[in-house]
Amino acid sequence: MKPFTYARAADADEAIRLAGAGCARYLGGGTNLVDLMRETIEQPAALVDVTGLSDTIEVTADGGLLIGAAARNTAVAEHRAVRTRFPALTRAIVAGASAQIRNMATVGGNILQRTRCAYFYDESGSRCNKRRPGQGCDAIGGFNRMHAILGASAACAATHPSDLCVALAAFDATVHLRSADGGRTLPLTELHRLPGDRPEADTVLKPGELITAVEVPALAARSTYRKVRDRSSYAFALVSVAAALRVEDGVVGDVRIALGGVAPKPWRAWTAEAALRGGPATAGHFRAAAEAELAAAVALRDNAFKIELARRTMTAVLTGLMGDPR
Template identity: 70%
Template sequence: MTPFTYARASDVPDAVRLASLEATKYLGGGTNLVDLMRETIERPEALVDVTGLSAAIEDHQGGLLIGAAARNTALAEHRMVRETYPVLARAILSGASAQVRNMATVGGNLLQRTRCAYFYDPEGSRCNKRSPGEGCDAVGGFNRMHAILGASSACIATHPSDMCVALAALDALIHVQGPAGERTVALTDLHRLPADRPDLDSTLEPGELITAVALPSLPTGAHSTYRKVRDRASYAFALVSVGAVLAVEDGIITDVRIALGGVAHKPWRASTAEAALRGRQATPENFRAAAEAELLDAQPLRDNGFKVPLAIRTITATLGELTGENA
């Protein structure tokens, strides 16, 4: 690990001031950043510990405002999350292990980096995300875990978070503060597709700090859940996951939001499928047709063609499950 200085931020302005040095990273629970630093993939000169900033989870405009320092466990455990946003509780509980969830912060989860094995192999593999312009060994390599949507010739990595998939389906807003002041960005605009700059995971400016996540209220009668498909029963990253919110009245879909994990460089909001379903009957046939429409543009690689039918089936099954609850 490259040497670094360590400072604890007392409040948000203090954190932003401390992070004005160029090679500074904000530190949450460390479950991803410390690992990346040990592998020398991240080499910050300074860490600013933001775990002492707001971890409050409170009512906010009919929804919730979540301090970015809230631990993943605390968010999944929160009564209103379990009652009103089960998709979020279930997504968090399906990620990592209990020990990691106890440490990891909400802000850190938002900014965790891909687990692409080539990204994680600085000694032996080329990676445009790690070393821009170097090339990508995943494209012609073992790419069973990689992206089928929105990838580029420069990068086929997937975003690893379960929580972010739920937040994408919930239309979450991310509160950010930086040297230029405060702003709010939609979760779906926080992460990027790789294009020719896979080294950039997010749209945050240098020095910007995520301070909170806001969840808007859900439409009346909406149900939500999260379904994750992985290689083993627990403690594994998603092959495909689906976060979905569905509201049905008299058999007609009045509101639907679907986000996919494990398929793209960012949580993938399935807007094609949503458009195909809104105002239509909530039937398995319509769910499947919408899922197929969403995956029409998929570009599977050598080893991950299975993700296309898996995503279609998982979307269909998840919406079906929500209809069952609604009946």
């Protein structure tokens, strides 16, 4: 591991000052960044500890949530307002990692965690454009069962690993950001990038920019999260679905859907949502909308099964929400 300096910031302003012109990395719970440093994939010259940022979880005036970036995943999952108003957020968090990791991981860090592509982690034996631009991507022609079917490029087919981000993307969350230039907010669906020809850039964050909070607007619909994986715990998603559904007199009044495990970013299912709104709330209509969303899917050698798995999971989740009082 490369030597680095360490400083602990008391608040966002101090963190930004300590980070300087973007030469440092912000450290939350460290559950991803420290692993990457051990593997010499990330080698920052300086770390700025941002666990001193706000960790509060507040109910906003409109009934939504404002979650501080330093809030631990366990605290969010167990918060009464989250469990009652946004059960899908709790389910998404609990579906990810182990209890010990959830106790350490922060919301800001969860949002910014990097892919778990095996080729990305194989620093000494594999080519990876995300790790080293221009090197090539061994996943494209290699073992790619876990890789993307939507939004990939010839340069990278890695998937985004976060469960929480899928639920946040479905529910129109916005991310509060701070930098030396001031503050801004950004829809979470616009924070992460598709790889294109620059897969090394995971997000649109500016150098030194810091996540300070995540805001989730009120949701007047039933919601849930389902994760399909190879084993029942401590496994990344093959396909996951976060959804919210409101039905009025048998007609879909509102619907929000996001997919995980299928794309380089949390994948908001805009096409499926547009196909569903104003239509009948039936399993057949749900299936047709899922097919419309997956029409653009492109399979690699080992992951074609994800296309049908995503269709079936979307259909099952929406059908289940018809009778799920939460």
